[in-house]
Amino acid sequence: xxxxxxxxxxxxxxxxxxxxxxxxxxxxxxxxxxxxxxxxxxxxxxxxxxxxxxxxxxxxxxxxxxxxxxxxxxxxxxxxxxxxxxxxxxxxxxxxxxxxxxxxxxxxxxxxxxxxxxxxxxxxxxxxxxxxxxxxxxxxxxxxxxxxxxxxxxxxxxxxxxxxxxxxxxxxxxxxxxxxxxxxxxxxxxxxxxxxxxxxxxx
Amino acid sequence: xxxxxxxxxxxxxxxxxxxxxxxxxxxxxxxxxxxxxxxxxxxxxxxxxxxxxxxxxxxxxxxxxxxxxxxxxxxxxxxxxxxxxxxxxxxxxxxxxxxxxxxxxxxxxxxxxxxxxxxxxxxxxxxxxxxxxxxxxxxxxxxxxxxxxxxxxxxxxxxxxxxxxxxxxxxxxxxxxxxxxxxxxxxxxxxxxxxxxxxxxxx
Numbered sequence: 001x002x003x004x005x006x007x008x009x010x011x012x013x014x015x016x017x018x019x020x021x022x023x024x025x026x027x028x029x030x031x032x033x034x035x036x037x038x039x040x041x042x043x044x045x046x047x048x049x050x051x052x053x054x055x056x057x058x059x060x061x062x063x064x065x066x067x068x069x070x071x072x073x074x075x076x077x078x079x080x081x082x083x084x085x086x087x088x089x090x091x092x093x094x095x096x097x098x099x100x101x102x103x104x105x106x107x108x109x110x111x112x113x114x115x116x117x118x119x120x121x122x123x124x125x126x127x128x129x130x131x132x133x134x135x136x137x138x139x140x141x142x143x144x145x146x147x148x149x150x151x152x153x154x155x156x157x158x159x160x161x162x163x164x165x166x167x168x169x170x171x172x173x174x175x176x177x178x179x180x181x182x183x184x185x186x187x188x189x190x191x192x193x194x195x196x197x198x199x200x201x202x203x
Numbered sequence: 204x205x206x207x208x209x210x211x212x213x214x215x216x217x218x219x220x221x222x223x224x225x226x227x228x229x230x231x232x233x234x235x236x237x238x239x240x241x242x243x244x245x246x247x248x249x250x251x252x253x254x255x256x257x258x259x260x261x262x263x264x265x266x267x268x269x270x271x272x273x274x275x276x277x278x279x280x281x282x283x284x285x286x287x288x289x290x291x292x293x294x295x296x297x298x299x300x301x302x303x304x305x306x307x308x309x310x311x312x313x314x315x316x317x318x319x320x321x322x323x324x325x326x327x328x329x330x331x332x333x334x335x336x337x338x339x340x341x342x343x344x345x346x347x348x349x350x351x352x353x354x355x356x357x358x359x360x361x362x363x364x365x366x367x368x369x370x371x372x373x374x375x376x377x378x379x380x381x382x383x384x385x386x387x388x389x390x391x392x393x394x395x396x397x398x399x400x401x402x403x404x405x406x
Contacts, residue, residue, distance in 0.1 A: 028291035028298070029369050038242040039249050041265045044344060046242050046249050051293070055366035062244045063294045064267055066344070088231035089342040090254070091266045095231070096342060133387025135395060138273070138340045138347055139292040139299060141247060146392075163258035166232050182403050184336025189349075189392045192338060196399035200385050 029054035030061075043067055043103070062141065068103030070137060070146035071114040072190040074174075074198050075100060075124050075154055082177050083122050086168035097170070097180075098188045099195070100124075110147050118151060121167060123159035126151035132197045137189055148194040150201065174202060232257035233264075246270055246306070266346065271306030273340060273349035274317040275393040277377075277401050278303060278327050280357055285380050286325050289371035300373070300383075301391040302398070303327075313350050321354065324370060326362035329354035335400045340392055351397040353404065377405060 024031040031052040039046040049061040075083045084097045102117025104110045111129060118124055132148035161167050180186040181195035227234040234255040242249040252264040278286045287300045305320025307313045314332060321327055335351035364370050383389040384398035 027293055027296050030291070030293050039251065039265065041251070041263060044265055044267070046267075048242065048244070053367045054291075054369040057367065059367070060244060061293055062242065062247055064247070064249075064344075065294075070341070088233070088257075089339075090230055090233050090264055091268075091344060091346045092339060092342055092348075093230050094342075096339070101343075134390050135387075135392050136292075136295060136299070136390045137392045138345065139295055139297075139391055140304075141267075141269070141294060141347075142341065142345075143294045144341055144344075145295075164256045164260065164262070166257040182400050184338075184400075187337050187339045188342055189338050189340045189396060192396050193392060193399070196396070196402075197385050197387075199399075 024052065027051075033058070064142040064144075066142060066144040068105055069110055069113075070101065070144055070190055071104045071110060071117060071148075072099045072101040072146060072194050073114055073118055073126075073129075073149040073151045074132075074177075074194050075118065075122060075126060075151045076174055076198075076202070077154055077171065080174055081171040082174045083124065084170050084172060084177065085121055086170065087165060096188050097186060098191045101188075101190055104147070111149070114147075114149060119157060120160050120162065121165070122169060123157045124151070125155045125157050126153060127155075128152040130201065132194050132201075135190065135193045146190050146193070148190065148197065150194075150198045174198075227255065230254075235264075236261070265344065267344055269345060269347040271308055272313055272316075273304065273347055273393055274307045274313055274320060274351075275302045275304040275349060275397050276317055276321055276329075276332075276352040276354045277335075277380075277397050278321065278325060278329060278354045278357055279377055279401075279405070280374065283377055284374040285377045286327065287373050287375060287380065288324055289373065290368060299391050300389060301394045304391075304393055307350070314352070317350075317352060322360060323363050323365065324368070325372060326360045327354070328358045328360050329356060330358075331355040333404065335397050335404075338393065338396045349393050349396070351393065351400065353397075353401045377401075 024033040034050040045065040047063045104113035130150040135146040137144045178199040181192040227236040237253040248268040250266045303324045307316035333353040338349040340347045381402040384395040
């Protein structure tokens, strides 16, 4: 045994500068070497990662993590109409007509969260829920994941929108909403995906 | 004329603390009172806004601005197949099969940018481009806007993917890709919107 080996055991296992590189954390073909959190609020966390990219070069990756799941549903009434929600969206300074949407808290059942949001925004209660699958909204920058449903067998209750929300509601034929999603008059991604997926289920 | 008025003219027009409030900038029913930029890289800028919300309460809004447009196209071959691109997406640590996508630089024609990205990723050149409309990917937090096309009359050239990208390509029947977008096996929002919009155009 080399006497230097036993002496080395008393030192912490530090990488030797210039010879050994930090190993980092493997993320698929990427390696995360370091990360900081330059911004966080109640909805998002922005992370700055030092990475080794799949080509082996060192670089950076800015990741936006979402605290909540994006939930959306299509309330389909017996007369063949759907309820859409209109609101001004601050990041784009633009008015949008969308399906009812909300944020699902971690650790809560997404469907129960969706039911709560639907009731708050529209006053509607649905007894039949058909899943319309998942969607990843912007997977090159964010980890935002959406879950979608078709909500049927509706009963009208009382809406209680949050004061911050200035919502309008309208009912239009489901087929008209699908046309608007298909031709680009409806542009909100959650709404377009839900309506065009539902169009393949509903006669 | 009050002599104090002419004396006041030599002073800058500052608001009087406690009496006069900054008016801010109207953004629909919101008012932006102040903003800082806690993070910026080559792809995104994160802004922290102090706002008065539509209910009149003071609050904050974190906005993620995207430097590039999100562009995507469906390369539809004469045999009825489409080319899909597979890659690992770092923010979700997950492998995705998607349509060819890329970032469109501001001040450049989006269609020319899409042609460049399609060539780089797949080596394909299309002579017919049918627009599939716009989509806003996450309008409660980001200003990201996507533009989509169906690309036909394809000629195979030579791909030259960026070294950072480890891409796989596969060709599957268009109808199979549409089924995967509809049933949730394809979850990337740009891909799902493009495929389900295109399904209504293609026989």
